[in-house]
Amino acid sequence: MCSNRLPKQSTLSDVAALAGVSAQTVSRVVNRTGVVAQETRARVEQAIAELGYRPNSVARSLVNRQSKTLGLIVTDFAQGFFPDTTRTIEREAAEHGYAVYMVTVSDDAQRIRTAFDRLRDDRFAGVIVNTSTAGYEIDLQRAASEGFPIVLVHEELAGVPAVIHWSGFRTGARMAVEHLISIGRRQIAFLATPNMTLIDQDKLTGYREALAEAQLPFDPSLVVKSPRDFQGGYVAMADLLLRHADVDACFVASDVRAVGVLRYLALHGIDVPGEIAIVAFGASTMASMVTPSLSTIRVPRRLIGQLAVQSLLEMLGGAPGTPRHVHQQPELVLGESSLAGRNLPTRLPTAAGLGPDRDGDRREAVPLQ
The missing domain is CATH 3.40.50.2300 (Response regulator)
Known part of the structure; x- marks a missing residue:
């Protein structure tokens, strides 16, 4: 279990104060709504970068229609386990009206972090992570603390409670x-x-x-x-x-x-x-x-895939993330x-x-x- 402590998160108000604009202006820049002068937009984006600010995904979903696409990160699609599990995840998601966008990565933590950040920034509804979390634990913990739905498969991480574990x-x-x-x-x-x-x-x-x-x-x-x-x-x-x-x-x-x-x-x-x-x-x-x-x-690949999707959909419906054990x-x-x-x-x-x-x-x- 990882016990990394999260640093204090910057807020929309922090960005507004640093950029010298109103919170509403920051919101328009973040959500790409309304008209914002180019110079003002540049100041806001610089403040966002300096503070490492990430918009709360739950708040953003109130402004934008919730995505009907789920993200899936796997280590190597060449492995027999991953294609079979992925097919189940795709079928289960489709039955509930969701598409699945899969990203395959190596064991390199930086590549996995980049893939995860891209899925968040593209406003996917949530992400299933079917790979090691080593090297980017804080990214996952921060996203989970901000309300972004994440389900881990065969991994355990403090602050990310939705885990599918097969003993x-x-x-x-x-x-x-x-x-x-x-x-x-x-x-x-x-x-x-x-x-x-x-x-x-x-x-x-x-x-x-x-x-x-x-x-x-x-x-x-x-x-x-x-x-x-x-x-x-x-x-x-x-x-x-x-x-x-x-x-x-x-x-x-x-x-x-x-x-x-x-x-x-x-x-x-x-x-x-x-x-x-x-x-x-x-x-x-x-x-x-x-x-x-x-x-x-x-x-039991099918059961593992089904539980991963069900857990993510429950979180999208407002339920808290909980561990699931496949027996x-x-x-x-x-x-x-x-x-x-x-x-x-x-x-x-x-x-x-x-x-x-x-x-x-x-x-x-x-x-x-």
Whole structure:
């Protein structure tokens, strides 16, 4: 939890006093209404910049019609989890007459801050943040204190009460590692993200719990931090094997990175799962489309997306933001990456194409031929 204290916020009256104009003039400049002389407008804008003033979004909504567009910030749309959750968010919002404008960003805090500021300045009704809040906590806290509706997904931040949290990351990680141990693996690595978000911390806890339960030692050097994309998984696996040639299994924090891991192992003639078994996290469409198919942990993406939109719409209706907890348990979906040669259930694309079926989470399980 972040305990940053917010500095005193400047008010419209502060801007008026500094610029030497009336509060009504400042209001006209901020809301782009009425006629204001160019010189006066310039003085007001300079005062706004000097004071770091931000208009209260609730007050502005009384002057301007409330937007029917919701903002969504995600870290990387290439990750299987984000497209599936985003589709649910878009469908849920559309059912209530809202459109969704999505911004994809890297893990860079400055880029996320810029994206968030743009969504606020463009007067979106509210924003769902489905990425780490590290590095721009005060921006979110300030916006929430001014009445701007924000829902965080899998993050916790003082002053931003609307949070959607799934407790299954820890349980799912433990389930993944327990499975690897059950097939005889002992040198099990964990591929996490560079900034170790709350989600990755939960996964690391589950990883360590499974090792401890099996009386296996925890080796910090087997925890490798890598970028969230395919290349991140590829490079992380190369680095890991340079330092630990005896690794016989790998728990990967996301499906997309696991695909990079599979690519590296295939190019270097390392058999999966014979020499190294893999279990990933997310149960995205790509997990069943690669060879070997991935063993992976299923996440209740649909329910998470629905609750995020419902929470934001409730705030737009005047309700206070509150935390929501998703209690659905994770599920291990077995694939060839940990149990080759068995009669395994797998998730296949729907007849309509490669996307998820209507509920966004499940597909028919059929045996491999």
